[in-house]
Amino acid sequence: MNCLFCKNESDSSKSLEHILPESLGNKEHVLRPGVVCDKCNNYFAIKVEKVVLDKPYFRNVRHRNLIKTKKERLVPEKALFPHRNAGWVDFWKDESGFILSSEDDHIVKMIMSGELNKVIIPIINMPEEKDVDISRFVTKIGLEFLASKYQTNDEWLHELVNKLELEPIRRFARYGEGEFWEYNLRRIYTENDLFVDPINHPEPYEILHEFDLLYTESNELYFILVIMGVEYVINFGGSDIEGYKKWLKINNNISPVRRYSEVMLKSSE
Template sequence: MDCIFCRKGNSFKTVEHVIPESLGNVEHVLPKGVVCDACNNYFAVKVEKPLLEMPYFINLRQRNLIRSKKRRLVPDKVLFPHPQGGWAEVWIDEQGFILRSEDTHIASLIKEGKINSMIIPTIPEVDYPNDVISRFLAKAALESVAYYSFGKGPYTDDFIQQNNLDPLREYARYGIGPFWPYHQRRIYTEEDRFVNTDIQPGPYEILHEFDFLMIDYEHIYLALVIMGVEYVIRLNQPEIKTYQQWLAENKGRSPIRRGKEYMVTKDKNDGTQPDTI
């Protein structure tokens, strides 16, 4: 079988994550033989690395304790409120935090009881429009089609030959074509939890999720949510106005289909009172 991006039968030694593993994804993975090693490496270096290095995503990963692909902590700057304190880069985990060796003065102030808190800033989401996010969504959209169409396989070349996805494919892989617009909004907070007793008895966190919205045969969109921020992109054309119209007609309802799952806010995390999104 050929690669779903370059359509060549190159080396296929690696799996492909629809959403980067460094954003906590271990579930939505395409098996070997779907995305070739050359395209996999290209996306890792040219699309996902710039995405993960954005201040928002660094900050997001640090404050939610999401480790890197190699299970490493993500460092970011925090403020130690003291005249002799200031900003310092730290690594935070469930047990505490680690300072750089050159920040011994802050460590001393903590040991002396002069500093007993730190301030972790919250960096807002990346402003629209953004080329890196657009190309990442294009890549994720094509891979999501493959993931939902075939699951773990077998994959067929019929999927590769679908010309209606060529503009999306070329934009994601080569940056060819006009900017591909997308819709972005926050639909729940990072503190909100979800309940589905068919999955587990208590509330759980959702790092990411995705689903498709088909308004008609010409207007099909991927809705991808990362830590509560929903991104929507059309598959076959660089257009988003029809989705915005659908959103208005449906009173802002998310395309994500939940079934029995419902959201509980931080103040209701006993799982007894549902919220709608």
């Protein structure tokens, strides 16, 4: 077996590759050892995934949705206590409330005494556009999602690894080489929206993340990734995403991830 990214022999690799990081709540979408070699797995974890997860939006969305790190730790965020003896501090949140560092026990005392009764917590609603790190993150996930469709068949995987049409996006994801890979970015539902599917899941549910592929009449293959209601779309065949924008106009801007039997319930319902 050869690695999906570096193409080196990977039969001795031991690590599972999480298509989406565990720190974004993914436990089930994984590739078996060897599809991505240990070296590439470690590289992506440190040089791509960690970089993206530390960006302001991703820290903020993980914090407010109580998504813990891979090591089951809470994600800290900044809060502003508007008082001359307070200011900006790191805080954590869990199901029971807010947690402050022991270094900020004076703030706790001010709150308990009633001297401090206001706090400002920033909400970052969208990630950055045209961000190289996010683009590499999405292209990496896209290639791995594609590989997940073939990982039970070594011959198909071999063909995918050696597919020349995927070489530009492969090298961009792994090495940051070549032109910037455009991604279409938009919010398609809020983090609190609920869904029902009368056929497959009649009880209301939230969606943490979802993936899909779109093959258009123009013979373009797109990867659609949705995390916390934000949709990211890339074109496997090249950086241009105009074909996807045209597809959206024809299809009333409905995301390809939506199943026909699925109905969105707004969070206020």
